[in-house]
Amino acid sequence: MATQSLYRRYRSRNFAEIRGQEHVTNALRSAVAENRWSHAYLFSGPRGTGKTSTARVLAKALNCENLQNGEPCAECKSCLDIEQGKSFDLHELDAASNNKVDDVRDLIAKVALGSPGRTKVYILDEVHMLSAGAENALLKTLEEPPDHVVFVLATTEPHKVVETIRSRTQHHHFNLLPSADLRDHVKMVIADAGLDVNDDGIEYALRTGGGSARDTLSALQLVASTGGVPESSNVGREIATAIGAADPGATVAAVQTAIRTGREPRTIGEAVLTSLRHAFLSSMGASMDELSEDAQNEAAELSAALGPATITRSLEALGQALVEMRQAPDPRVPLEVTLLRLARRDGNDTAALIQRIESLEQTVAALQAGETPMAASAAAPQQTPSPTPAPAPQQQPAAAPQEQAPQAPAAQAPTPPTPAPQTPAPHAAAPAPAPQAQAPQAPTTPAPAPQAAAAPAPAPQAPAPHAPAPRRAPAPPRANEQPSPQPPAQQPAQQPPAQQPPAQTESAPQAPAATGGATITLAQLTAAFDSNLLDNVPQRVRSRFRVCHFTAVDANVATIAVPNAAYVDRVREVKADVEAAIAQQLGANLTIEVVVGEGAPPSNPPPGQPAPAPIQAGQPQSAPPQQAAPAPTPAQTAEAEAAEVGDISELADANDIAASSVDRIQAHFPGATVVPPPNS
Numbered sequence: 001m002a003t004q005s006l007y008r009r010y011r012s013r014n015f016a017e018i019r020g021q022e023h024v025t026n027a028l029r030s031a032v033a034e035n036r037w038s039h040a041y042l043f044s045g046p047r048g049t050g051k052t053s054t055a056r057v058l059a060k061a062l063n064c065e066n067l068q069n070g071e072p073c074a075e076c077k078s079c080l081d082i083e084q085g086k087s088f089d090l091h092e093l094d095a096a097s098n099n100k101v102d103d104v105r106d107l108i109a110k111v112a113l114g115s116p117g118r119t120k121v122y123i124l125d126e127v128h129m130l131s132a133g134a135e136n137a138l139l140k141t142l143e144e145p146p147d148h149v150v151f152v153l154a155t156t157e158p159h160k161v162v163e164t165i166r167s168r169t170q171h172h173h174f175n176l177l178p179s180a181d182l183r184d185h186v187k188m189v190i191a192d193a194g195l196d197v198n199d200d201g202i203e204y205a206l207r208t209g210g211g212s213a214r215d216t217l218s219a220l221q222l223v224a225s226t227g228g229v230p231e232s233s234n235v236g237r238e239i240a241t242a243i244g245a246a247d248p249g250a251t252v253a254a255v256q257t258a259i260r261t262g263r264e265p266r267t268i269g270e271a272v273l274t275s276l277r278h279a280f281l282s283s284m285g286a287s288m289d290e291l292s293e294d295a296q297n298e299a300a301e302l303s304a305a306l307g308p309a310t311i312t313r314s315l316e317a318l319g320q321a322l323v324e325m326r327q328a329p330d331p332r333v334p335l336e337v338t339l340l341r342l343a344r345r346d347g348n349d350t351a352a353l354i355q356r357i358e359s360l361e362q363t364v365a366a367l368q369a370g371e372t373p374m375a376a377s378a379a380a381p382q383q384t385p386s387p388t389p390a391p392a393p394q395q396q397p398a399a400a401p402q403e404q405a406p407q408a409p410a411a412q413a414p415t416p417p418t419p420a421p422q423t424p425a426p427h428a429a430a431p432a433p434a435p436q437a438q439a440p441q442a443p444t445t446p447a448p449a450p451q452a453a454a455a456p457a458p459a460p461q462a463p464a465p466h467a468p469a470p471r472r473a474p475a476p477p478r479a480n481e482q483p484s485p486q487p488p489a490q491q492p493a494q495q496p497p498a499q500q501p502p503a504q505t506e507s508a509p510q511a512p513a514a515t516g517g518a519t520i521t522l523a524q525l526t527a528a529f530d531s532n533l534l535d536n537v538p539q540r541v542r543s544r545f546r547v548c549h550f551t552a553v554d555a556n557v558a559t560i561a562v563p564n565a566a567y568v569d570r571v572r573e574v575k576a577d578v579e580a581a582i583a584q585q586l587g588a589n590l591t592i593e594v595v596v597g598e599g600a601p602p603s604n605p606p607p608g609q610p611a612p613a614p615i616q617a618g619q620p621q622s623a624p625p626q627q628a629a630p631a632p633t634p635a636q637t638a639e640a641e642a643a644e645v646g647d648i649s650e651l652a653d654a655n656d657i658a659a660s661s662v663d664r665i666q667a668h669f670p671g672a673t674v675v676p677p678p679n680s
Contacts, residue, residue, distance in 0.1 A: 006220060012053045013072075014060070015070070018057065021054065032058070037058075039145050040142055044172075046174070047215070049176060049211075059090045093124050095127045099134055108137070120150070142169070179206055189217065196227075201223035204223060211291075240275040240279065243314065248340050248343040251343040277315065282299040282300045522553045526550050533578075548594075557590065568596060
């Protein structure tokens, strides 16, 4: 025959044997002894805390033949019948399975019937599972039952019980049992049942029970049956400890071990959640009497290792992972990913972030004070190389040009006083021209005299005051054209006039080298443009460039003129195709600039508007930016759009459109005959 469970075998028989609920048992004992008990009670609390056992003891006390100060004797026929489950004075109803209106109606019909004892007790377990109709059907009988009837409602979720039922009952709350009371109870059961369980088994039973007497006795029976503590019995604490030690490998290994031993991923997550909650309560100084002394010490150690911020974030992350596991194809994945993120605490812990911010603030303060951040180097080693070696590479290049080319500073000696209002520090402006002086020296090394090599040094500085376009800066020949109209007054102040002519004559022959490709003249470009340059571009490009004309080629810039302003935007949209064709056919990397009216073929202007006058080829760059392009007239816009069409011989005729809906229907249904209306 099967062995009876320990929690059933050692169920409390009287109020004195109920542990940890003295506030409830004392009230009930006094009420029975003074004959002032209530007609309905509501017992609520966690599972395994003695709600149903207390209700049965109350039924014994209300029908006991040898009642002593409110305590049942547990020896009379009524008490023994109640213990054996064959008494007509006690009726237990599972409201979870009998939750319909018909079930409650059947109960109400039997309430008025008498019983052998003095009081008829109805125990409704899990009363919060009753349906709305069943609750309403029970209200009237629960409020005014017969004098010999007492209702005892038990539930683990009192908030789900409707207020109308709670207001008709006397509510008693049951608490989790303290660890000391459970330990004494477990030792008594071990001694009475003759079990072979050591201290580790008792500790496992207390930790697994968590303040529930029934869960503790069930765990104790498991230890006694298996002969020891099961493997991976405290997986929650192991994983939480691995998270506290920031060890991802140990965390994943603990999860894998628990899964291998048959634990479900959700059970593992709940175990870790429980351990973290105990650590959180320990960090907040809350009372945890339901935990054993060893469990409280473990919670304190885990709290010190993690800290309140990390514990709070871990609780939130695990709670979200448990929700995601319901819909996940593999529940292990959300759990393992979340635990792995919690174990990798670098950058995730708020305390670690605060420490890093404080280290950065100390480093910045040390740098602002001009001191070496020695203290910050230990906390933030990644910032140490940046403050110390950085000044060394910046000072060495500044001194190198002064030693290699001593003539450059001598020629620029009068320069610092002149731009003094523009530069904040004279010593910072002196090294700046040195690298610029080396750039012109490279192409002028074959010069016969050393003085001529130093002369080109101020040449790149001449365009600096008027800030030329970036594409013109690398071309030395453009320095001959630009300084003449704009900075003639600065040249005598920066350099003796005797040194300017050699610099200009030596830099002039180097113009082709600045193009970045083959050297091409205006004549070559014009010949190619008139012959077959536009054959490899689309028709749209050819039609827009057909009315254009190249006027100048200067370094790597080719200026093309259009007849009026209507063509400017159209030509600029497609000039990239022509630039690619020039680079492919002539091997020259040219940039096309579009201007209006520079020697372009005359277009047919509208009446009353003169044709644009051509501009000489010697003014390729100065005239276009200064001209104000007139707004295109409707005639010019129409002419430009017509020019885009190109050769009309390439166009295909469109299909004929039917004159009416009847014709279109006949076109879709060949052979159809039109029938006139009958009234026509």
